[in-house]
Amino acid sequence: MGFAAKSYCSLLCMLVLLFTICYSQDNYVSSKATYSGSPGCFERPSGACGYGEFGRKVNNANVAGVSMLYKNGSGCGACYHVRCKIPKICSYDGVTVVxxxxxxxxxxxxxxxxxxxxxxxxxxxxxxxxPYAAVDIEYQRISCRYPGYNLKIKVHEKSNFPGYLAVIVLYQAGVYDITAIEVWQADDLEWRCMRRSFGTVWDLPSPPSGPLTLKVQVSGNxxxxxxxxxxxxxxxxxxGVVYDTAIQLS
Structure with a gap:
């Protein structure tokens, strides 16, 4: 009987743990959403993240502008699962947006x-x-996935060789926010911090010459x-040129 009781308790603990894990994976936040061009919404036509054309086409154009989640630009590139709550109209499957x-x-x-x-x-x-100007939704931060794409570095169009360099990180997978970028200064054997110019655009006046080694700080999980x-x-x-890194976040 003692062995059976222990087995039962172990099974019960496993079921409780499984329930806890499943519940934690369904941690949605209630909010509201509207759509681009709807009455009463405000957007920056130039794209506050600095992605340019990438910001309109990535993820099959399933993209979003955010306010609170923008986080001074570090929220750029994050992926969310969003679903609305109108009976008989809204799908439980919802949509994944970048x-x-x-x-x-x-x-x-x-x-x-x-x-x-x-x-x-x-x-x-x-x-x-x-016709709904705004709908009740629930959303959840999820991992970004870009099958077949490595992390890429784009030299921003406003860069001016060789005196001014601005870069953007594209195709950041996982659940990460980019919080810093540094460039290796070989002459002084030290890392130089880049400045967040706006959104996810990082810049540096008088960048080092020669091939550039970058170090990106990411936060998440x-x-x-x-x-x-x-x-x-x-x-x-x-x-304006995009360079492949041959690596990806995980």
Whole structure:
């Protein structure tokens, strides 16, 4: 009987643990959302994150502007699962969006692209959803996934070789916020901090010559780490060009 009682207690503990794990994975936050161009919403047409065309096309154009979650730019690139709550119109599947801009509406946390907003609805019900200026939603931060894509460094269009360098990190996978970027200064054998210019654009006047090694600080999942990218930007870098790092966050 003692062995059976221990086995029963072990099984009960396992079931409680399984329930706890499953419950924690469904940790959604209640809020409101609207869509781009809807009455009462405000967006920055140039894109506050600095992504440019990437910010309109990434994730099959399922993107969003956020206000509170923008976090002075460190929220750029984050992925969220969003679903609305109107019976018979909203789909439980919802939509996964990537934050690419700052935007605020009347009590809303998300301004979704038209494409993403339509995906909140069940099939053939999107036209019924658009008349709502804002809808009740629930959202959850999730891991970004870019199958087939490495982390990439784009030299921002406003860079001016060789005296001024600005960069943007693209395709950041996982649940991470970029909180710092440094450049290796070989002459002085030290790392130089880049400045957050705006959004997720980081810049540096008088950058080092030669191929550039960058170090990116990322925070997420309760930890902070540095990811080094050796000689990722060539010595003859050009504004607007995207360079592959051959690595990805995990």
């Amino acid at each position: 934050v690419t801009d700052f935007g605020e509406g009347d009590g809303t946390d998300f301004i979704l692209s038209d494409r993403a907003y339509a995906k909140l609805a069940v099939p053939n019900a999107a036209l019924e959803l658009f 309760g930890c902070t780490k540095w990811v080094q990218m050796t000689n990722v930007v060539p010595s003859n870098w050009k504004a």
